[in-house]
Amino acid sequence: MQIVYSDENDRLTPEIWELMDRAAETALETEFGDELRDAGVSPGSIEPEIGVTITGREEILELNREYREKDSVTDVLSFPQFAGHDDLFEDLLNDETETLIGDVVICHDVAVSQAEEYGTGYTREMLYLFVHSVMHLFGYDHMEEDEKKEMRAREEQVLSAIGLGRRR
16 A cells, blocks of 8 residues: 655654554455455555645645535545445456555644543544544445444454554
8 A cells, every 4th residue: 555645744753654554554454355365466466545634724624615515623534536345446456556545634633632632642543533534435434323333343443453452
């Protein structure tokens, strides 16, 4: 998985970028690994791309207004390039080299305040928002309770695999 990062203010550490790389690889393997192998494609042979931008309140407010018609600051926005899981899988299968899965925009300011509010810690909150957004890029949603449970389970599976699972 190739991740293209944009963080003009260098708010994230190299360790967090590395964890995002690991989370993206884990998410791809978890979501599509078996299906790709069944189709004769090694998951390690594909190089899909995700764009990640770290931004502030003003920028994410503008994006939320423009793309969601919501006049509020949000924590993360996802811009998938595919209609859902099946469409993405077909593209991964047929165009193994350069699939742009989509873009993730995380509001650093909101992530910092949520980490404090929820007591999750900064690293876990940043990674949770990233993984949450990746799940949206893969076609998951949380509008209905059953969808929400499935999406949360996938998120937790990825976070646990990289050592950031919930502490009980």
